[in-house]
Amino acid sequence: MAVLDLVTLLDTKEIVITCGPGGVGKTTTAAAAAAITAARAGGRVLVLTVDPARRLADALGVSGIGNDVVTVDPALFAQAGVEPRGSLSAAMLDTKKSWDELINRHAPSSATRDRILGNPLYTSLTTRFIQSHDYIAMERLYELHATGEWDLIVVDTPPTRNALDFLDAPARMADFFSSRLLRWLVMPSRSGLLGLASKGFAQVADRILGRQFLADITEFFGSLESMYEGFVERSQAVSRLLGDERTAFVVVSSSELVALREAAFFVEQLTKRDFALAAVVLNRVLPSSLADAAATNAALAVSSNIDELAEKLGLELGVDSDVAERVLATMVASYTDLSVIAQREAAARANFALGEASMVEVPLFDEDIHDLRGLLALGEYLIAQA
Amino acid sequence: MIGPALSNRRLLFVTGKGGVGKTTVAAGLALMLAEQGKSVLACEIDAKGDLSAAYEIPPAGFDPVKVTAQLSVMAMDTEASLREYLRLNLKIPMVGRLGPLATSLDFVATAAPGVKEILTVGKICWEVRERHYDVIVVDAPASGHIISQLGASDSIAELVRIGPIRNQSAWMSEILNDPRTTGVVVATTAEEMPIAETLELTQRLEQETSVELAGIVVNRVLPERFGPREAAAFAELCDGTHDDWLSSHLADGGPAVLEATRLATQLRRNRSRHLDVLRREIDPSVPLYYLPELFTRAEGLRMTRQVATHLAEELG
Numbered sequence: 001m002a003v004l005d006l007v008t009l010l011d012t013k014e015i016v017i018t019c020g021p022g023g024v025g026k027t028t029t030a031a032a033a034a035a036i037t038a039a040r041a042g043g044r045v046l047v048l049t050v051d052p053a054r055r056l057a058d059a060l061g062v063s064g065i066g067n068d069v070v071t072v073d074p075a076l077f078a079q080a081g082v083e084p085r086g087s088l089s090a091a092m093l094d095t096k097k098s099w100d101e102l103i104n105r106h107a108p109s110s111a112t113r114d115r116i117l118g119n120p121l122y123t124s125l126t127t128r129f130i131q132s133h134d135y136i137a138m139e140r141l142y143e144l145h146a147t148g149e150w151d152l153i154v155v156d157t158p159p160t161r162n163a164l165d166f167l168d169a170p171a172r173m174a175d176f177f178s179s180r181l182l183r184w185l186v187m188p189s190r191s192g193l194l195g196l197a198s199k200g201f202a203q204v205a206d207r208i209l210g211r212q213f214l215a216d217i218t219e220f221f222g223s224l225e226s227m228y229e230g231f232v233e234r235s236q237a238v239s240r241l242l243g244d245e246r247t248a249f250v251v252v253s254s255s256e257l258v259a260l261r262e263a264a265f266f267v268e269q270l271t272k273r274d275f276a277l278a279a280v281v282l283n284r285v286l287p288s289s290l291a292d293a294a295a296t297n298a299a300l301a302v303s304s305n306i307d308e309l310a311e312k313l314g315l316e317l318g319v320d321s322d323v324a325e326r327v328l329a330t331m332v333a334s335y336t337d338l339s340v341i342a343q344r345e346a347a348a349r350a351n352f353a354l355g356e357a358s359m360v361e362v363p364l365f366d367e368d369i370h371d372l373r374g375l376l377a378l379g380e381y382l383i384a385q386a
Numbered sequence: 387m388i389g390p391a392l393s394n395r396r397l398l399f400v401t402g403k404g405g406v407g408k409t410t411v412a413a414g415l416a417l418m419l420a421e422q423g424k425s426v427l428a429c430e431i432d433a434k435g436d437l438s439a440a441y442e443i444p445p446a447g448f449d450p451v452k453v454t455a456q457l458s459v460m461a462m463d464t465e466a467s468l469r470e471y472l473r474l475n476l477k478i479p480m481v482g483r484l485g486p487l488a489t490s491l492d493f494v495a496t497a498a499p500g501v502k503e504i505l506t507v508g509k510i511c512w513e514v515r516e517r518h519y520d521v522i523v524v525d526a527p528a529s530g531h532i533i534s535q536l537g538a539s540d541s542i543a544e545l546v547r548i549g550p551i552r553n554q555s556a557w558m559s560e561i562l563n564d565p566r567t568t569g570v571v572v573a574t575t576a577e578e579m580p581i582a583e584t585l586e587l588t589q590r591l592e593q594e595t596s597v598e599l600a601g602i603v604v605n606r607v608l609p610e611r612f613g614p615r616e617a618a619a620f621a622e623l624c625d626g627t628h629d630d631w632l633s634s635h636l637a638d639g640g641p642a643v644l645e646a647t648r649l650a651t652q653l654r655r656n657r658s659r660h661l662d663v664l665r666r667e668i669d670p671s672v673p674l675y676y677l678p679e680l681f682t683r684a685e686g687l688r689m690t691r692q693v694a695t696h697l698a699e700e701l702g
Contacts, residue, residue: 021404021405022403022404022405022528023403023404023405023406023579023580024404024405120544120545121545124541124544124545216545254405256405256685257685258409258436258439258685259405261434261436262434265434286649287642287645287646287649289639289641289642289645290642290646292639292642293639294637294638294639294642295639295640295642295643295646296639297637297638297639298636298637298638298639298640298642298643299639299643301636301637302636302643309635312631312635313623313631313635316628316631317619317622317623317628319615319619323615323616323619324619326611326612326613326616327612327616327619327620327623330611330612330616330620330647331620331643331644331646331647332643333609333611334611334643334646334647334649334650334651335642335643335646335647336681337650337679337681338646338649338650339646340681340682340683341681343683344682344683344684344685364649366648366649366652366653366656367652367656368577368578368656370578
């Protein structure tokens with residue numbers, strides 16, 4: 001596979017999925033990639049965040065965006081001094097609402113729909129448990145993509161290893177719905193096929209879960225049965241979409257050892273699944289001058305000659321020499337502290353096994369990104385190193 | 387907060403947003419408690435090996451591995467937990483593999499929400515009940531997922547009306563919801579998103595679970611080095627009118643040293659602003675503990691020890 005830089009990727013793919021450990025600026029990176037593409041390349045760009053945190057809304061100035069797609073006000077681009085060539089939209093995933101919409105859309109009759117929506121298991125399944133979140137995220141991506149409304153969809157995934165659950169969710173759901181086990185559960189009386197495995201299963205399940213609960217499950221999945229084929233079909237379509245050449249993956253990390261270790265795991269897993277890993281973005285890289293011998297010498301020189309320098313600096317600034325001395329001592333301490341981290345992180349980056357992807361380093365911003373201007377500034381770094 | 391101080395509880399779930407040093411805090415806390423003479427089990431939930439790495443031992447499995455005489459480490463494994471559960475509670479012999487039964491149960495775990503969570507938290511609660519250790523420190527999943535786990539026994543109890551799982555969830559809820567026994571520790575950094583997520587999490591803990599928040603550990607607090615006069619003097623030094631002085635008095639690398647100082651000052655300023663938000667918004671009865679940013683060369687046992695030392699000072 002040819003190595004594509006991030007610009008080419010954002011200009012040519014239909015879906016770009018960012019994944020990586022938590023706390024490395026993944027959501028911001030996804031939003032920045034979408035924003036900069038909307039600004040310079042044109043077309044309709046959508047950023048879909050499936051992270052339960054309400055971050056994207058903050059960063060885009062679109063407070064409280066729900067399950068619906070919201071177009072970012074072009075005036076925000078103007079405020080950031082940019083005339084966008086395309087448009088930027090954002091959507092956040094509301095798990096419960098998405099499930100409700102799915103059931104509403106695909107239920108064969110209103111009676112079935114009401115039975116499903118009214119089942120206590122359904123509410124619990126759709127609101128409290130993470131796996132249903134992963135699955136519905138993929139359904140939603142599939143549907144948004146299928147509308148053909150978007151030239152590019154940038155997807156932000158939940159942090160840490162759950163992102164892999166998210167990738168595997170469609171296949172798992174298809175497996176689940178096509179499994180014989182579910183048939184047994186749903187049609188225990190009709191099957192007449194209770195083999196050894198199912199008998200063992202029934203005994204154990206009965207002793208662990210209790211008969212009543214099994215009956216609840218049976219009823220719930222019985223109602224869903226009429227929708228099985230649709231589930232399986234769409235799950236398979238999503239799996240194909242993730243694996244084909246319209247989709248590319250970007251792993252986002254920081255330079256901390258723990259984050260890089262996890263990023264390396266993502267790289268490995270994506271490769272193993274034959275997904276197209278296209279780029280690695282390393283956020284919050286400290287200035288390389290911090291690991292510089294000349295700077296270390298300068299700091300050492302200040303600290304070995306601090307009394308004399310403090311006198312001179314005091315005169316230069318018109319302050320007491322003890323104030324000047326504390327300024328100089330702080331300079332030495334700040335440099336020493338940060339350079340320890342810079343060196344530790346540079347070593348960690350050097351050890352990081354990247355695979356065949358291109359690498360983009362983004363410097364540490366000394367202000368939080370909380371508006372479109374900040375996203376666009378970050379976006380410039382993402383595409384600068386083409 | 388109505389329960390005792392954090393260090394006097396028997397089950398501590400350390401959670402927090404990814405990237406804030408949750409595992410380091412959990413590792414340091416477990417080490418600190420062990421050094422106070424308690425027998426401690428540190429348990430990693432998502433089995434990434436980071437907790438073992440914090441003690442510089444090879445990745446631990448479901449069977450606890452001793453780090454010191456007082457401290458053991460284990461990693462959660464739901465299948466192993468199920469096997470143990472079946473053996474101990476239902477007297478169903480499961481020698482070796484679970485085979486097709488495991489696959490079936492995996493499906494049921496998917497279908498019956500909360501079964502995986504029950505197996506995870508159930509094992510931990512069982513260790514608490516059996517008093518195999520004085521304290522169990524759990525390196526729990528990041529923010530959102532902890533709610534599912536801590537609430538699993540309650541929600542299973544709503545769904546399942548009879549049977550062993552029902553009984554199981556009842557005694558688990560008893561342990562989890564008792565503030566004298568159990569507490570959640572949220573690790574955070576003084577940055578915008580971690581603070582926002584901490585506040586959201588503490589709210590959800592209160593609304594969706596009955597488990598008590600025992601404290602918040604603010605990690606990576608930067609040292610305050612400048613007083614107002616020094617800050618003003620430094621700002622003037624950087625304002626462009628003193629460049630000649632700087633280039634004649636500092637060696638070639640001078641600008642990098644200035645830049646480092648500017649960056650450190652700015653980061654410190656940002657973080658103290660976010661810390662103010664936390665202090666303003668959090669329930670005042672929740673104790674806040676502070677850990678300094680550690681400027682160490684490597685992550686690992688050395689860092690864990692430093693965290694343990696600082697925690698010991700903070701927790702008194």
